Amino acid sequence: xxxxxxxQFFGILFGLGLLMACSLISPETSFAAxxxxxxxxxxxxxxxxxxxxxxxGALKPYAAFDHTQTFVKSHKYQATQDANTCASCHAQSFxxxxxxxxxxxKPAIRLSDSPDRLAPHRGDYLTLHKLEGKMDPSSCxxxxxxxxxxxxxxxxx
Amino acid sequence: xxxxxxxxxxxxxxxxxxxGQEVSLYGTTMAQMWKSETxxxxxxxxxxxxxxxxxxxxxxxxxxxxxxxxxxxxxDLSDSSNLDGSKSSGYLNFGxxxxxxxxxNAEIKAGRxxxxxxxxxxxxxxxxxxxxxxxxxxxxxxxGKPVLYKTVDLDSQKDYDFQRDxxxxxxxxxxxxxxxxxxxxxxxxxxxxxxxxxxxSSVDYTRKQMGVDLLIAPAPAFQLRGRTIFDVADHAxxxxxxEKPSNIAEHDYTAIVKFGSKVTVTANVAxxxxxxxFAGTNLPSLFRQDEKDKYKGYGGxxxxxxxxxxxxxxxxxxxxxxxxxxxxxxGGELRYASTEKHYMAGLGMRSVSASKTIQVDPTAPGRxxxxxxxxxxxxxxxxxxxxxxxxxVQQYKEGNPYLNGLTSLYEVVASVGFKATENLKxxxxxxxxxxxxxKDETRGLLRAEYRFGFGKKGGQ
Numbered sequence: 001x002x003x004x005x006x007x008q009f010f011g012i013l014f015g016l017g018l019l020m021a022c023s024l025i026s027p028e029t030s031f032a033a034x035x036x037x038x039x040x041x042x043x044x045x046x047x048x049x050x051x052x053x054x055x056x057g058a059l060k061p062y063a064a065f066d067h068t069q070t071f072v073k074s075h076k077y078q079a080t081q082d083a084n085t086c087a088s089c090h091a092q093s094f095x096x097x098x099x100x101x102x103x104x105x106k107p108a109i110r111l112s113d114s115p116d117r118l119a120p121h122r123g124d125y126l127t128l129h130k131l132e133g134k135m136d137p138s139s140c141x142x143x144x145x146x147x148x149x150x151x152x153x154x155x156x157x
Numbered sequence: 158x159x160x161x162x163x164x165x166x167x168x169x170x171x172x173x174x175x176x177g178q179e180v181s182l183y184g185t186t187m188a189q190m191w192k193s194e195t196x197x198x199x200x201x202x203x204x205x206x207x208x209x210x211x212x213x214x215x216x217x218x219x220x221x222x223x224x225x226x227x228x229x230x231x232x233d234l235s236d237s238s239n240l241d242g243s244k245s246s247g248y249l250n251f252g253x254x255x256x257x258x259x260x261x262n263a264e265i266k267a268g269r270x271x272x273x274x275x276x277x278x279x280x281x282x283x284x285x286x287x288x289x290x291x292x293x294x295x296x297x298x299x300x301g302k303p304v305l306y307k308t309v310d311l312d313s314q315k316d317y318d319f320q321r322d323x324x325x326x327x328x329x330x331x332x333x334x335x336x337x338x339x340x341x342x343x344x345x346x347x348x349x350x351x352x353x354x355x356x357x358s359s360v361d362y363t364r365k366q367m368g369v370d371l372l373i374a375p376a377p378a379f380q381l382r383g384r385t386i387f388d389v390a391d392h393a394x395x396x397x398x399x400e401k402p403s404n405i406a407e408h409d410y411t412a413i414v415k416f417g418s419k420v421t422v423t424a425n426v427a428x429x430x431x432x433x434x435f436a437g438t439n440l441p442s443l444f445r446q447d448e449k450d451k452y453k454g455y456g457g458x459x460x461x462x463x464x465x466x467x468x469x470x471x472x473x474x475x476x477x478x479x480x481x482x483x484x485x486x487x488g489g490e491l492r493y494a495s496t497e498k499h500y501m502a503g504l505g506m507r508s509v510s511a512s513k514t515i516q517v518d519p520t521a522p523g524r525x526x527x528x529x530x531x532x533x534x535x536x537x538x539x540x541x542x543x544x545x546x547x548x549x550v551q552q553y554k555e556g557n558p559y560l561n562g563l564t565s566l567y568e569v570v571a572s573v574g575f576k577a578t579e580n581l582k583x584x585x586x587x588x589x590x591x592x593x594x595x596k597d598e599t600r601g602l603l604r605a606e607y608r609f610g611f612g613k614k615g616g617q
Contacts, residue, residue: 026261026289033257042498047377057262059293059332063377063415069460069470069490070423074411077382079273080370081330081338084262084287092251093183093211093227095271101280101304102248104207104231110187112602113572113584115534115547116494116501122532123549123568124592130559131509131526134517135476135484137444138407138429138452145438146277147306154240156443157309 031057035089042116043067044089058082072118076142101147179215181610184208191600203238207231213610221259226252251280263288272299274326275344275366276386276406276434280304281324293332295340300325303346308439313360317439320354320362321347337373337381344368346437352393364437365390366406383410388433402449406433421460425474428453453477456486468492482515484526502535517558524554543574543584561593580608 046055050062058064058081065071065078065085079086079095098107098120107119121129133140144152187207194200211227230247237244253268265286272279283301290296303324308317324347330340347363370384386406395401409427416422429452435444456474463469471489478484488507495501511526518525534547548569555564568590576582586602 024290024294025263026291028261028289030257030259030262040498042494042501054334057289058338059334060338060372060374061377064372064374064380068421069468070411070413070421070458074382074425076273077370077372077384077411080328080342080384081340081372083273084264091211091213092225092271096227096250099271099278100229100248100250101271101278102250102306104205104229104246104248105187105189109189109602112547112570112586112588113543113545113574113604114536115545115570116492116503116536122547123530123551124566124590127559127566127593128528128551131528134481135478135509135511135526136452136454138431138434141435141438141444142277145435145440145444147280147304147439149440149443150307151240152440152443153307153309156440 031055032088039089043072055085058085099143102150103148179213179610181213181215181608182211183213183608184210184606186605188603189600190602191598193595193598195594201236203236204234205231205238206234217254219256221257223255223257224253225255228252258288261289269304270299272326274299274328274342275368279324279326279344279346283324293334295330295332296328297330298325298327306439308362309442316351316354316358316360317362320349320351320358323348335375337371337375339372340368340370342366342368342370350390357393359393360441361390361392362437362439363390364388366436371410378415380413381410382413383408385409386434388436390436392436402432403430404433405430406436419462422457423460424455424457426455448480451479466494466496480516481526482511482522483513484509484511486510499538500536503533505532506530521556524556525558528553528557541576543572543576545572545574546570547572559593563591563593563596566591566593582606 044067046065046067047061047063054060055062055065060082065082071078097110103110106121106125108122108125111117111119129140185208187209188204189207190202190204192200192202207229208231209227209229212224214224216222217224226249228247228249230245232245233239239246249269251269251271253266253270255264255266257264263286265284267284269280269282270285272281272285280303281299281301282304283299285297285299287295287297301324303321305318305321308314324345326342326344328340328342330338332338344364344366350363351358351361365388367387367389368384371382373379373381385408388404388406407427407429409425411423411425413421413423431444431448431450431452432446435441435446438444438446454474454476456472458470458472461469469489469491472487474486476484476486486507486509488505490503490505492503493501506529508529509527510523512523514522514526529552530549531552532547532549534545536545537543546569548567550565550567552565553560553563557564560566568588570586570588572584572586574582574584582605584604584606586604588600588602590598592598
């Protein structure tokens with residue numbers, strides 16, 4: 001009997017919680033799943049066309065998404081806060097070119113016909129990584145510390 | 158995930174594409190070839206063939222339901238090019254069903270997907286959801302089984318697989334129009350910490366993190382972005398007398414100021430405490446928590462858009478690692494892109510000065526990490542034909558302990574592409590270079606990229 005009461009209590013609590021959570025959901029319409037127009041080659045500058053105040057979903061100035069050199073190098077912030085804004089132009093496979101968790105070749109080889117893209121590990125990186133790793137191993141860690149380490153563990157045992 | 162479960166998941170997901178009204182299949186087939194002849198070793202010929210394949214199937218019965226799959230497989234047609242001696246390998250990078258709601262930018266994903274939260278880019282076999290809430294709040298959460306990777310040996314592997322049993326996380330954000338966004342997140346990977354095992358292990362593969370991420374963007378001309386990550390796991394007790402390291406894993410903040418439409422200045426400051434930052438690594442022999450080392454860096458960049466087609470970037474960074482000392486890096490890049498982007502070119506240089514390095518080679522610290530890198534590239538597109546040339550030279554100090562007596566390394570990659578149709582591109586590369594292992598190295602690569610179907614995204 002007591003067990004039934006406890007279950008009823010938690011059932012009511014869960015139902016009320018769910019109702020409350022639903023009432024908290026924004027009534028706004030979702031923004032477009034895909035960018036309505038092609039953006040062409042090269043790095044797009046969102047603010048060139050979007051001159052209005054803030055983007056609909058992210059509520060940030062469109063300039064915050066301009067693909068400048070700084071944006072390309074530090075896009076982790078946007079990926080954390082606005083992944084669905086990224087998804088309106090980029091398929092997930094675009095991310096996997098470099099952040100594939102396990103990849104069969106370094107991004108610079110995969111994208112060797114697109115030298116304008118920021119592909120890490122150009123040239124003889126096997127030599128350079130010994131230097132970069134001593135200067136700042138935390139820069140290696142974000143990709144190789146938790147996932148993509150098949151090659152690392154051959155030597156670093 | 159066990160192999161049979163993975164096959165069942167893949168088969169189910171693949172079958173689901175049959176209901177898709179907008180199915181897009183895309184792939185890249187790559188064939189590489191190089192030979193090596195190293196003194197003291199047998200001659201070897203390497204011809205790995207790699208296949209990337211992805212499927213995006215939209216409108217699966219409902220306009221809002223879609224399926225996304227992407228993975229790769231490779232096999233060596235002659236000698237093994239994998240360092241472990243195996244001749245074939247493959248991987249499912251992601252495979253998930255996604256339902257996008259028409260309201261509140263809400264979505265649910267189920268299957269294998271990636272999550273960018275905390276210090277990592279987590280792969281999860283599970284479920285995730287996100288939604289906008291009233292008042293500018295956003296909520297996201299995920300949970301499931303973490304995708305497991307290899308560790309250095311079988312014993313560690315058992316321990317690693319046991320500890321990383323579940324992964325879950327959540328983030329609550331608050332967006333204020335014309336001000337910015339602040340978010341608080343939590344991530345837990347594994348529930349069985351090393352010290353709680355029946356036979357306590359010295360290596361903890363689990364982690365618990367809290368994070369705060371911030372964006373202040375009151376106007377298009379100014380942004381401040383950054384995050385702080387805390388390691389909130391309860392680690393094994395340190396030896397008596399050892400100073401307790403900080404549990405702040407990372408501070409990383411960047412300010413961006415635009416002066417008109419032509420000049421942008423950025424400044425960054427970052428600090429990482431390895432004891433907290435490297436918590437949970439599956440390669441503890443390399444990313445060593447026990448060093449209790451710390452990295453501090455600051456720097457900035459100046460970007461000048463001299464015209465609509467020409468951009469100049471100059472950057473500077475000073476880095477300090479407690480155990481190795483100071484390093485300063487300066488660099489610059491000049492980029493040109495024609496209005497229609499049919500012609501692009503770039504020229505870059507960076508120089509690293511390590512005269513204050515205290516390790517590696519204490520007798521001549523300046524030569525151990527110091528180097529200069531020069532890079533130039535050009536790309537031309539004419540109708541269906543594309544050409545690119547990319548060259549990089551790395552110049553090291555004489556007597557560098559890592560260079561086998563060399564001081565200069567280079568690599569040049571020439572690529573020719575032909576777009577046979579809108580959905581099929583064939584290209585071939587030849588690269589030539591030098592490394593401390595191979596004084597001359599020539600490699601060939603053939604690539605076919607293709608796309609079938611009606612999808613609007615993918616690969617972009």
